[in-house]
Amino acid sequence: MITIEELKRIKEEQRPILEKRLIEQGNVNINEDGSIVLNGDYYKKQVRIALKNCGIIDPNNIKEYIAVDGYFALANCLINKKAKDIIEDMKASGLRGRGGAGFPTGRKWETAFLYDADQKYMICNADEGDPGAFMDRSILENDPHSVLEGMAIGGYSIGADKGFIYVRAEYPLAVRRLRAAIDQAKELGLLGNNILGTGFNFDIELRLGSGAFVCGEGTALIESIEGKRGMPRTKIYRTAHKGLWEKPTIINNVETFANVPVIFQKGVDWFRSIGTEKSPGTKVFALVGKVENAGLVEVPMGTTLREIVFDIGGGTQNGKEFKSVQTGGPSGGCIPANLIDTSVDFESLDKIGSIMGSGGMVVMDENTCMVDIARYFLDFTVDESCGKCVPCREGTKRMLETLDKIVSGKGEEEDIEKLESLSETITLGSLCGLGQTAANPVITTLKYFRDEYEAHIQDKKCPAGACVDLVEYFITDKCIGCGACARACPVDCISGAKKELHVIDQDRCIKCGACMEACPPKISAVIKR
């Protein structure tokens, strides 16, 4: 059994070793208050709470986590605080679930705390599945102990002695590091029985997902842990009342748990000083797409999209015109350029039809077709719908078929109306969050980029030039007849005599674009139209 003195001793012993290593590495600044931050312009505008140890400590060494004050929040909670105090602190901190919906964590914990039960459970939802999102992965791989500590604090507050981490099997490194972290924490006595001599027992087990996106939905995740098919339950009871094996269960996201120890280390007032009144703290985003500096960005809530995309992300690649940013993954929406100054917090994003989501942020430029983007996300949802309820199972499929029709130039006038009507039914009538938000990419693109839909349907043109069926490659009279395009064409559909204007046989062209690439840049005779 480890004592608080022993914990302090480990910290004092390890801290100089860590600092020495970091100074040798040379990529960090060690501040006067003891905090360690990564240096470089990309990090300057970021405020890292959930990611504070990522890239700094060795995730395979629990002592390095202890050296940056790890497990002291848990020790402090166990020794000096009652369960109820922790819940009050969590409520006061205003921390909201980082998995997407933003439900206040303290209130969630309080619900489970108030139910009397012989067994309660703490679950960490590490089934991160949004395309292009890798926030949780980074935390699990680089700072697994912060999640374990957050879970233990939560477990103590609600009266759970058992925790599960539901992590996707597609994150093998995260799984390995979590396993190692759990083993090390158990070995030191920071998990297991009688933690720090306080009589509090808390054990954590891993459960590996099998690749179903819908298992990120709380009740489907519970079904999966119970060994059943991952299908969402109808919400007769909240999981905090009857969750895993009908016992009070709290499910929080990885990032939420990673925030918990820091709140108890630095205090509620400190946490509330970051972010906005209704959304305190920070949010991690996976900034991807056609942006100059892709990567993980952690910024205070209330930062504008412009600051994230342009100041940190460096704007679009190759100076292309910025068109839209998509937040919230397949459940989110596409935000147009004129709303780029929207502040990033739960309410503001909701107001413009998107959602905070778990943190995916995809930047799109002038070459991105918004109909095609909606189609892409619907394609994902159709694949990942569990098949339980009619609107999601059948409705998303019909939406995808309609969008397929539109991007291939077979769209009809009434298709837009059909999409709108179906969006409404899917949103109003689906069983779980996946279905209820599945139409968001279509709803927002119809709202902000309706002209693109109309161009596809009425003019049979894709303004972004992205929809293969609606573009044609054409050789202008700038052609010098060098034959480079004809040689590059994989289907031999370009003809023309030497030094004469070449012509593409549109019927046989497969629109691969090889001719355009092959045409010498000085000439640029091949155009897409």
Added chain:
Amino acid sequence: MDIVINGIHYEVDNNTTILQACRRAGIDIPTLCHDDRLEPFASCRMCLVEIEGSNKLVTACSTHVKDKMVVYTHSEKVIKARRDVLDLIIGNHPLECLSCDKSGQCKLQDYCYEYGIIESSYLGDKREPYVDTSNPFYDYDASKCILCGLCVRVCGELQCTSAIGFEDRGFDTIVKTPFNEGLINSKCVSCGNCVSVCPVGALTPKAQKFRHWETKEVQTTCSYCGVGCQLNLIVKGDKVVGAQPSLEGPNDGLLCVKGKFAYKFINHPDRIKTPLIKRNGKFEEVSWEQAYRYIRRKVIEIKEESGPEAFAGLTSARCTNEENYLFQKLFRAVIGTNNIDHCARL
């Protein structure tokens, strides 16, 4: 607590679902996946209703009433959602009502009629055809399945066999046996409870052809064993063409393979309807009085000749407990032997 449904106040108990409250109030709410005996599943979304103060529609089957709740069961929004749901279901369902055994007793057909759905507005993909006729008593046609899950849940929750489950995801979801081994190779015990609850023509008995409107139902007690299951025999003319479990009685809407499917003996030409006595090597039909006289005479003769231990009695599980009790009493007290057994022990 006090709730308002479609503008009328009702007094209902705690822990009542909106569906239960509506049914008690005589308000019809369509359901395809609901069964009172099963945990609410809320997959068909036909029972969607509108609640004042909530943007989303909620399923009546799985939402508990709250005090002062204001519910609309047939608002414009609700009707549109139900029509869309039906439209989507029909979009993935063959319109073969002309040849479908279930026609006339199909809930999907009834609701499409009620909500005015003639055909689907979607002409896209349909589920991959899949048919399993390997079970000797019933057939499964996945193309007609609406994935309400009643069969899966009855098999798991009530029959406790779990021979079938959902396979694949999303639009490809299909009800199948594990590893696609087919019903005959599965754990299926052919109880047919899945067939009894199927609201459409996906699971149908292998039976004579009949139309439901040509038949009448006659409630009876199953004669196969002493449990006393109640069932409704489906009778066309003077022939029994099917059996459907009754919700009244100890079986609570369930049957076993015998009660559900083994009714053909009733109209079978080989069925013995009177006692038979063998004379000159041939069985002859006799009356019950003649038969009893014959038995009585033989019993006395044999008992005098060889004693009571020369007798053995074998009785049937198809008799009631009371009948079996009397039978052993007859053997022990009247004939005087303990040589008595019962087919349920075999």
